[in-house]
Amino acid sequence: MAEKVTISTVARHAQVSRQTVSNVLNAPHIVRDETRRRVEEAIAALGYRANQAARQMRTGRSRLVAVRIEPTRDGINGSVLDRFLHGLTETADAAGYRVLLYTARDDGHEIDTYDDLLGAYDLDGFVLTGTDHGDPRTAWLAERNVPFVTFGRPWDAAEAHPWVDVDxxxxxxxxxxxxxxxxxxxxxxxxxxxxxxxxxxxxxxxxxxxxxxxxxxxxxxxxxxxxxxxxxxxxxxxxxxxxxxxxxxxxxxxxxxxxxxxxxxxxxxxxxxxxxxxxxxxxxxxxxxxQPLAAAAARCFELLTGLLDGQPTDPHVLLSPTLVLRHTA
Amino acid sequence: MAEKVTISTVARHAQVSRQTVSNVLNAPHIVRDETRRRVEEAIAALGYRANQAARQMRTGRSRLVAVRIEPTRDGINGSVLDRFLHGLTETADAAGYRVLLYTARDDGHEIDTYDDLLGAYDLDGFVLTGTDHGDPRTAWLAERNVPFVTFGRPWDAAEAHPWVDVDxxxxxxxxxxxxxxxxxxxxxxxxxxxxxxxxxxxxxxxxxxxxxxxxxxxxxxxxxxxxxxxxxxxxxxxxxxxxxxxxxxxxxxxxxxxxxxxxxxxxxxxxxxxxxxxxxxxxxxxxxxxQPLAAAAARCFELLTGLLDGQPTDPHVLLSPTLVLRHTA
DNA sequence: CCAGAAACTTTGAACGATCTAATACTGCCG
DNA sequence: CGGCAGTATTAGATCGTTCAAAGTTTCTGG
CATH class of the missing domain: 3.40.50.2300 (Response regulator)
Structure with missing residues (x-):
């Protein structure tokens, strides 16, 4: 197997310091053009990939988003969430994020899982689905300032978190x-x-x-x-x-x-x-x-990254469904 | 927000050293009973969770398994993979592993994604679905000694990697x-x-x-x-x-x-x-x-963890499907 | 009561990235 | 030609964990 390529390998190869390589990756504008080009060539030549674990340890950001996957139900309605999941994964991939799955038996267990995931993987945020009146999950997350977006309106007026829903x-x-x-x-x-x-x-x-x-x-x-x-x-x-x-x-x-x-x-x-x-x-x-599920997933993800980057995005999105005419009406 | 709880916090609280706490977690048998109990109490009291990123950096293991999620197709056959995914997530969760999703347009793009995932997240392994004759993905992974299991037999006799399939x-x-x-x-x-x-x-x-x-x-x-x-x-x-x-x-x-x-x-x-x-x-x-999809997913995961732990598991599993009788036959 | 072994615990370095602060290099003006 | 901004680059510390090796305590038997 090939030698592991770290930021130091790239630095040595391009005849610069570690930090310069890091700058090329995270703040390209402060590096001189010629130096940047040389570093980029070295990165390409060596096939370097920034180690996410090391980056995460320093920055606290993991580029990981968690979504709950429901146990298989009757298979009819289950497909709605699955389609949402497909859309979310695609949008996240395009933005350099990854989707992590988890399961939970009930809301209480789900909250335990949040704790686990946040502690162990330093997740950037959560996408919740299927909210209902007095959802304990949103309260828990909000209390701890964990970024999250729900697919589904909060049905209690008091709650004020970003959400996407279909009308x-x-x-x-x-x-x-x-x-x-x-x-x-x-x-x-x-x-x-x-x-x-x-x-x-x-x-x-x-x-x-x-x-x-x-x-x-x-x-x-x-x-x-x-x-x-x-x-x-x-x-x-x-x-x-x-x-x-x-x-x-x-x-x-x-x-x-x-x-x-x-x-x-x-x-x-x-x-x-x-x-x-x-x-x-x-x-x-x-x-x-x-329901426009792919669009809903994309908006959810946008809202979430908006939260992470501190951008003021419109936090409430209501999408319109369309009627698909077939034989029965 | 509460102070971040690290292994040092626990060590101080339990009046032992960092390493002892680490031992309690990773090799409990070498710690004296009374000390272990004290450490475990401190862990519970503080709500400590081992930081996965730091652990991963040291051990190279991420407790993360990747699975590809297909773009939504006709929705009929798509559900098969979705059900498999549900089963896999549940089994993995139970074993303390998490499932990471990724998408890919085609086999070539999928291989690029492997490279990305391995470099960035130090994935422990992959579960591939839908293998076919002369699959380039298995060759790529095998060449690099990346642990993987396929759900689906290799259809070329030459390939010899662990697999699970339904007969x-x-x-x-x-x-x-x-x-x-x-x-x-x-x-x-x-x-x-x-x-x-x-x-x-x-x-x-x-x-x-x-x-x-x-x-x-x-x-x-x-x-x-x-x-x-x-x-x-x-x-x-x-x-x-x-x-x-x-x-x-x-x-x-x-x-x-x-x-x-x-x-x-x-x-x-x-x-x-x-x-x-x-x-x-x-x-x-x-x-x-x-098809017994939940069982297939569970066996896939077992095979994969077997590979990771170097255990000699029987690497080929062929499960029997059952006929569900309804009105049409 | 002490040597020696066994069992347990502690210390310091390392993983690979980013942050902070210090240093080297420009170009410009007096 | 020296000095002063301002920019570009470098060195060192750090995140939280585990590994390797060294240190300390406890136990056993003579």
């Missing part, structure tokens, strides 16, 4: 409007139990549009846990009503897929719209609201 | 046998073009079982690129034959889903089996061969 209400509003435009009048909603920030937000978009159209009376809704079976059950309940809806907006693709199964089982003709545009939706032909 | 042939054999057991005789196969290790392996399982049953003459097969549309087209071709198959085994869920669409379009009754047990298969009710 769920705008998404369901768009879906509902589309259904109105195509002639539907009785439009239902299958959502999650009240209390989850994301779920309530998405429901509000549908409700607002229906109310604005003067159709608040023709807007039945159901609440249930996520899952295909639950979606099917709630859809059957809606269909059993005196005046069943002719279209239904769902808070997730899982519920929408269940609803679709119920509709097909009774050979009814009801339009269905899902949320998240998961791969399954694409295959089944389910119309769904699509 | 694709056994999976398709199992699927084919099941179809034979349920009375099918004409069983087709839709696969990828010959030349890909994984694809050829999966096809061989089907072919072997058909030949053993004396049905080699009743085994039509087609070759095509992956994708739902391709699957549909090839299935239509099979159905158009004089004696169309009554069942078909597919090399992937994408192709199987396409095949399923073709079958339903002409209202035929043909059993379909996919491969990978993706979330879409579960939703659609597609019978599919399921």
């Amino acid at each position: 769920g209400a705008a998404g369901t509003a768009q879906a509902t409007q589309r259904l109105l435009d195509t002639g539907h009048r009785r439009i239902g909603f299958i959502g999650w139990p009240a209390g989850s920030g994301v779920g309530d937000d998405r429901r509000s978009g549908w409700r607002t549009v229906m109310a604005a159209a003067g159709l608040a009376g023709a807007a039945p809704h159901r609440e249930t846990e996520d899952g295909i079976a639950h979606g099917e059950r709630e859809m059957r309940a809606l269909l059993a009503a005196d005046e069943p809806p002719t279209a239904v907006v769902c808070v997730s693709d899982s519920l929408a897929l269940g609803a679709l199964q119920a509709v097909r089982a009774v050979a009814a003709s009801v339009a269905v719209v899902g949320f998240d545009d998961t791969p399954v939706a694409a295959v089944v032909g389910l119309t769904s609201v699509s | 694709g042939a056994a999976g398709t054999a199992q699927a084919t046998q099941r179809l034979l057991d349920t009375g099918h005789r004409r069983i087709g196969f839709i696969g990828w073009p010959a030349g890909s290790g994984v694809g050829d392996d999966r096809r061989s399982g089907w072919r072997t079982v058909m030949a053993a049953a004396g049905l080699a003459g009743a085994a039509p097969h087609r070759e095509t690129e992956d994708g739902i549309a391709h699957g549909e087209r090839e299935m239509r071709a099979l159905l158009a034959a004089d004696e169309p198959p009554t069942a078909v085994v597919c090399v992937s869920d994408s192709l199987a889903l396409g095949a399923l669409q073709a079958v339903r379009a002409v209202a035929a009754s043909v059993a379909v089996v996919g491969f990978d047990d993706t979330p879409v298969a579960a939703v659609v009710g597609l019978t599919s061969v399921s």
